[in-house]
Amino acid sequence: MASAAELNTKHGIAGVAEVVDGNGGLAKVAVTTSAASGEMYLQGGTVTSWKPAGADEVIFVSSKTKWDPACAIRGGVPVCFPWFGAKTGAQAGDKSAPAHGFVRARAWQLESIARRGELVVVNMFIENDEGTRKLWPASFRLTQRATFGAEMGMELVMTNSGDVPLRYEAALHTYFRVGDVNQVRVRGLDGVHYIDKVDSNRVKPQSGEVVITGETDRVYLNTAGTVELEDPAMRRRIHIAKENSLATVVWNPWAAKAKAMSDLGDDEWQRFVCVETCNVGDYAVTLSPSAQHSMKVIYSLALV
Ligand code: TA6
Numbered sequence: 001m002a003s004a005a006e007l008n009t010k011h012g013i014a015g016v017a018e019v020v021d022g023n024g025g026l027a028k029v030a031v032t033t034s035a036a037s038g039e040m041y042l043q044g045g046t047v048t049s050w051k052p053a054g055a056d057e058v059i060f061v062s063s064k065t066k067w068d069p070a071c072a073i074r075g076g077v078p079v080c081f082p083w084f085g086a087k088t089g090a091q092a093g094d095k096s097a098p099a100h101g102f103v104r105a106r107a108w109q110l111e112s113i114a115r116r117g118e119l120v121v122v123n124m125f126i127e128n129d130e131g132t133r134k135l136w137p138a139s140f141r142l143t144q145r146a147t148f149g150a151e152m153g154m155e156l157v158m159t160n161s162g163d164v165p166l167r168y169e170a171a172l173h174t175y176f177r178v179g180d181v182n183q184v185r186v187r188g189l190d191g192v193h194y195i196d197k198v199d200s201n202r203v204k205p206q207s208g209e210v211v212i213t214g215e216t217d218r219v220y221l222n223t224a225g226t227v228e229l230e231d232p233a234m235r236r237r238i239h240i241a242k243e244n245s246l247a248t249v250v251w252n253p254w255a256a257k258a259k260a261m262s263d264l265g266d267d268e269w270q271r272f273v274c275v276e277t278c279n280v281g282d283y284a285v286t287l288s289p290s291a292q293h294s295m296k297v298i299y300s301l302a303l304v
Pocket of ligand 1: 072100217251274
């Protein structure tokens with residue numbers, strides 16, 4: 001794999017987007033423009049920072065992340081693919097299968113960095129190899145296209161490069177930094193049915209705004225809508241608008257689960273909530289040979 005310096009020589013834009021050694025010596029693209037700053041690691045193709053000009057950091061990363069090439073980054077925007085949670089489909093019950101698929105704990109390749117005015121677009125991709133085929137017998141190319149600017153855009157483009165149809169789940173498992181999870185509200189899911197993973201996967205209708213008063217792990221179903229994360233403690237709202245996604249997950253581990261997570265500080269659960277743009281479960285994607293699917297999300301910030 002090329003070094004950060006070699007990648008920077010090939011792709012870097014001096015003073016705007018540079019490839020450098022990040023935490024744990026893992027290579028990252030560091031973006032700095034008048035509109036925003038940001039970061040994206042080749043590890044898992046993981047966005048780990050988006051800070052619009054004049055605003056505080058929007059993305060949470062755990063202080064105890066392992067920064068290990070064999071592990072997912074705890075925080076940022078891990079890419080869950082080709083399954084969400086435990087392995088599903090034909091190999092369901094395969095205990096050796098990593099949770100949330102395998103791409104978030106693998107090195108991706110840097111395809112391109114482009115500047116468009118005040119925007120910087122970073123493309124990273126991962127393709128099948130001998131190792132992935134042992135976990136998932138498929139030919140694919142998965143690209144994460146991150147656009148850093150006054151808004152943050154992400155587009156997960158999946159290409160079926162094989163000759164048989166593929167069914168897969170995908171999620172942008174975004175950790176949003178909040179001032180105090182006890183005060184946050186998630187709007188836009190009123191009336192949407194969700195699987196409550198902390199209540200025996202019962203399916204329930206959402207009543208009003210989502211508030212976090214304990215461990216919360218919900219898969220909202222058949223919802224293409226925009227949601228808004230209100231964070232009173234940091235006096236801001238984060239607008240989350242998506243395309244080609246029919247599920248939204250809201251997750252916070254709360255205190256007990258957080259304590260059991262070695263890569264999360266004991267009290268850090270109070271400083272993030274995950275609002276995830278997904279196609280999972282009944283809303284997994286089936287892709288014909290040579291076809292492509294693009295799941296998109298745009299984050300924007302309103303200060304209150
Ligand atoms: O997206 C919510 C969830 O599926 C939770 O059930 C919890 O497992 C979380 O993802 C984090 O999973 P991880 O494998 O990153 O610890």
